[in-house]
Amino acid sequence: MARAAALPWYLWCCVLAVTSSMAGVHWDISWHRSIGRDTFWSPPHLAIYLGAVLAGVSCACLIFSTTFDRRAPLRECAVRIWGFRGPLGAFIAAWGGIAMLTSAPFDDWWHNAYGLDVKILSPPHTVLAAGMIAVEAGSLILILGQMNRAAGEMRERLERMFLYVAGMMVVGLMALLLEYTYRVLLHTGRTYRVIATVIPLVLAGVSRASGRRWPATTVAGVYTAFLVALVWILPRFAAEPKLGPVYYQVKQFVPNGFPILLLAPALALDLLWRRTPDWNRWALAAVSGAVFVAVLVTAQWPFADFLMSPGARNWVFGAHYFDYDTRPDSYIARSLFYPLETPAQLRFELALAVAAATLSARAGLGWGEWMRRIRR
Amino acid sequence: MIGRLLPALLAAAAAGAHVGSPDVFHEGSAGPYRLLVVIRPPAVIPGVAEVEIRAAAEGVREVRIVPLPASGEGAKFAPAPDVALRSKEDPQFFRGSLWMMEAGSWQVRITLEGEQGRGQMAVPVPALAVRPAVMQKTLGAVLFGLMLVLAGGLASIAGASVREAQLEPGSEPGRERVKRARKVTLGTAAVVALALYLGYQWWGAEAGEYQRHLYKPLELRASLEAGGKLVLRIENPRWLGRRVDDLAADHGHLMHLFLVRMQEMDALWHLHPEQSGPGVFRQPLPAVPAGRYKIFADVVHRDGLPETMTGEIELGAVAGAPLSGDDSGGSAPWSQAITWAESSLPLVAHRVHWFRFRVQDEQGRPAEDLELYMGMPGHAVFLKRDASVFAHVHPSGSAPMAAVQLLAAADPHAGHAAQLPPEVSFPYGFPSPGDYRIFVQLKRRGRVETAAFDARVE
Numbered sequence: 001m002a003r004a005a006a007l008p009w010y011l012w013c014c015v016l017a018v019t020s021s022m023a024g025v026h027w028d029i030s031w032h033r034s035i036g037r038d039t040f041w042s043p044p045h046l047a048i049y050l051g052a053v054l055a056g057v058s059c060a061c062l063i064f065s066t067t068f069d070r071r072a073p074l075r076e077c078a079v080r081i082w083g084f085r086g087p088l089g090a091f092i093a094a095w096g097g098i099a100m101l102t103s104a105p106f107d108d109w110w111h112n113a114y115g116l117d118v119k120i121l122s123p124p125h126t127v128l129a130a131g132m133i134a135v136e137a138g139s140l141i142l143i144l145g146q147m148n149r150a151a152g153e154m155r156e157r158l159e160r161m162f163l164y165v166a167g168m169m170v171v172g173l174m175a176l177l178l179e180y181t182y183r184v185l186l187h188t189g190r191t192y193r194v195i196a197t198v199i200p201l202v203l204a205g206v207s208r209a210s211g212r213r214w215p216a217t218t219v220a221g222v223y224t225a226f227l228v229a230l231v232w233i234l235p236r237f238a239a240e241p242k243l244g245p246v247y248y249q250v251k252q253f254v255p256n257g258f259p260i261l262l263l264a265p266a267l268a269l270d271l272l273w274r275r276t277p278d279w280n281r282w283a284l285a286a287v288s289g290a291v292f293v294a295v296l297v298t299a300q301w302p303f304a305d306f307l308m309s310p311g312a313r314n315w316v317f318g319a320h321y322f323d324y325d326t327r328p329d330s331y332i333a334r335s336l337f338y339p340l341e342t343p344a345q346l347r348f349e350l351a352l353a354v355a356a357a358t359l360s361a362r363a364g365l366g367w368g369e370w371m372r373r374i375r376r
Numbered sequence: 377m378i379g380r381l382l383p384a385l386l387a388a389a390a391a392g393a394h395v396g397s398p399d400v401f402h403e404g405s406a407g408p409y410r411l412l413v414v415i416r417p418p419a420v421i422p423g424v425a426e427v428e429i430r431a432a433a434e435g436v437r438e439v440r441i442v443p444l445p446a447s448g449e450g451a452k453f454a455p456a457p458d459v460a461l462r463s464k465e466d467p468q469f470f471r472g473s474l475w476m477m478e479a480g481s482w483q484v485r486i487t488l489e490g491e492q493g494r495g496q497m498a499v500p501v502p503a504l505a506v507r508p509a510v511m512q513k514t515l516g517a518v519l520f521g522l523m524l525v526l527a528g529g530l531a532s533i534a535g536a537s538v539r540e541a542q543l544e545p546g547s548e549p550g551r552e553r554v555k556r557a558r559k560v561t562l563g564t565a566a567v568v569a570l571a572l573y574l575g576y577q578w579w580g581a582e583a584g585e586y587q588r589h590l591y592k593p594l595e596l597r598a599s600l601e602a603g604g605k606l607v608l609r610i611e612n613p614r615w616l617g618r619r620v621d622d623l624a625a626d627h628g629h630l631m632h633l634f635l636v637r638m639q640e641m642d643a644l645w646h647l648h649p650e651q652s653g654p655g656v657f658r659q660p661l662p663a664v665p666a667g668r669y670k671i672f673a674d675v676v677h678r679d680g681l682p683e684t685m686t687g688e689i690e691l692g693a694v695a696g697a698p699l700s701g702d703d704s705g706g707s708a709p710w711s712q713a714i715t716w717a718e719s720s721l722p723l724v725a726h727r728v729h730w731f732r733f734r735v736q737d738e739q740g741r742p743a744e745d746l747e748l749y750m751g752m753p754g755h756a757v758f759l760k761r762d763a764s765v766f767a768h769v770h771p772s773g774s775a776p777m778a779a780v781q782l783l784a785a786a787d788p789h790a791g792h793a794a795q796l797p798p799e800v801s802f803p804y805g806f807p808s809p810g811d812y813r814i815f816v817q818l819k820r821r822g823r824v825e826t827a828a829f830d831a832r833v834e
Contacts, residue, residue: 076545079536088541102522113509114586115422245450373542
């Protein structure tokens with residue numbers, strides 16, 4: 001039997017780039033929670049920028065070879081931008097690499113001007129995040145172009161790769177939302193609204209574009225496995241705070257919390273979408289939005305109670321790890337939820353969450369159908 | 377002897393302790409080791425403070441430094457200390473850099489290991505964000521160029537995704553697709569422009585928030601009451617929940633007030649107003665000549681944060697009350713008994729110098745009648761001619777004694793009670809080049825003598 005053709009090198013480069021960046025992002029956040037101080041050349045930063053360089057350089061090579069080599073295999077399946085030729089995904093990922101590298105001097109200046117950032121969302125970090133998401137989206141589309149032209153075993157392998165990268169995209173988006181999804185905020189409607197604004201788009205888009213049986217569940221599974229692995233692996237490494245004030249004695253890397261239970265709504269959506277292939281898109285989006293929020297809240301709300309309980313203070317769930325600057329009177333140290341919203345505000349936020357999830361799912365369905373037609 | 381400390385990276389334009397002179401100079405004992413410490417606080421918070429340490433004698437094996445808040449919960453748990461790097465040229469000189477994470481009253485704890493065992497010292501440092509953000513033109517141009525490339529690239533990618541991405545390999549886009557791609561390119565360009573505008577607004581909001589944290593000194597309103605009483609009202613611009621009812625006594629006084637007649641700087645009074653209500657101080661003026669006076673008022677908050685308020689007042693000739701208590705001062709001609717040794721040495725900005733002053737008796741012999749003045753062998757004021765720099769310095773350095781006492785295990789005045797030598801030295805580094813006047817105050821046989829010297833700093 002003939003051996004199946006190997007996956008092209010540039011796809012592996014993109015997968016490696018996405019993985020390196022996502023590991024770097026989580027490692028970096030953990031670094032700030034446990035050691036505090038870093039430099040531009042810290043190992044997590046290098047992992048993040050390795051992703052940028054890898055994606056940027058491999059996609060640039062692909063674009064140059066397709067542009068200047070008339071016999072290049074992808075010449076017939078290329079798009080043209082500014083005189084260059086290459087797969088659409090390569091252009092998007094290269095754009096992401098440039099954006100990520102642009103964010104480096106911007107971020108460095110930002111720290112010198114306004115001090116070390118103590119929050120995740122800042123303008124230079126947004127440029128970095130846009131770059132990382134573009135690398136992920138570019139990798140997705142690069143795989144898709146190939147996948148939609150392939151058949152048989154090659155298509156299956158590309159589909160698995162596609163879902164893995166989509167899972168990494170969820171990892172990246174959830175890292176951006178980390179400040180909204182801390183344990184103390186899991187009884188807050190706003191948390192569910194921000195998740196509902198972003199995640200249904202990816203799940204719906206990927207499900208529509210992929211031909212596999214459990215696409216949303218697989219994507220959520222990649223996110224869950226990646227974060228659980230971090231909860232289990234990061235604390236194995238010693239770390240001590242190098243910044244004061246130190247309110248909590250940290251001896252190891254502090255992970256970024258147990259993953260949000262996206263697996264539950266993803267499973268529900270897979271079941272729903274399998275039974276409703278011919279529904280009107282808006283109706284499907286409305287039902288999908290409601291299902292997403294209802295299942296997520298039903299699963300996460302009591303699980304958040306558990307995470308606050310002594311039962312979660314072990315290596316499996318990691319609820320006993322605290323940042324070095326955790327004040328003893330803080331909500332997290334006392335295992336209390338932030339009382340941010342009144343019951344009326346909570347209801348309003350959850351209603352908004354359903355509306356946001358509907359719009360997000362609708363956009364995702366459109367995006368997915370667009371992706372399904374990608375050939376280049 | 378102690379003159380090779382490296383210059384600061386960037387001097388801040390203003391600071392809370394003193395005026396325009398943010399660096400901390402501190403001379404003291406860490407157990408058996410005598411040290412001169414210079415701390416150059418960051419101009420943005422969180423930011424990096426540069427620490428320079430010189431041991432007076434050999435035998436120091438290792439110096440560790442660590443920053444932590446001066447008081448409160450955060451002062452109990454120190455992060456892992458950094459090892460200060462020993463200079464290759466000068467084995468008694470060490471340097472390091474430390475992150476200061478929050479604005480307020482901080483300390484740098486220094487631990488030494490050496491031939492004489494272990495020693496520890498804590499130096500108070502005010503950590504204040506004082507520098508507004510400015511982007512260098514070259515960097516701005518590079519980032520602007522990259523922004524245009526990224527914005528244009530995004531619009532073109534969007535266009536290409538409509539024009540060709542869904543075509544079967546080898547086929548060319550039709551006219552309709554090309555037309556639609558153009559529309560999508562323009563539409564994406566508009567969306568990107570909107571996103572950039574919103575990003576710009578966000579940046580402005582972040583900069584505004586940072587501006588809110590920029591240090592805002594306490595303000596001083598000075599007026600003259602009937603009977604020649606100076607009234608000082610402290611106004612507290614909103615800054616990080618600072619209060620004015622939490623002042624600590626420094627050398628027994630809540631406020632050390634300096635009145636300097638401008639522009640000549642030919643009259644100086646060092647007074648100690650009494651607090652008559654929260655944020656209100658009153659001081660009966662001594663006999664002062666008419667003129668425009670610059671006011672510098674030093675206070676220290678209970679957490680060790682020092683602040684110097686500035687103000688001005690136009691005074692007619694005041695008959696005034698005789699000086700009493702620790703109040704001192706006068707006008708030219710100044711005391712001739714105090715002379716500045718090494719006054720001909722070149723002075724360089726950002727470099728720490730020892731300023732040595734000798735005192736002679738009437739017969740020209742080294743004076744043997746020096747006494748402590750408010751617990752110190754002497755007080756010096758370094759004042760730039762344009763009044764943009766003011767620093768009140770003691771032989772132990774520029775940190776106020778109330779802040780040093782807050783951190784010290786033992787009385788920092790201990791050892792001062794012995795008979796004082798006829799020479800008093802002050803460690804200080806000018807923050808910028810220019811013309812300065814140095815006022816020196818020493819106490820002899822119950823009477824405070826004031827002398828003034830001019831200094832040109834390159």
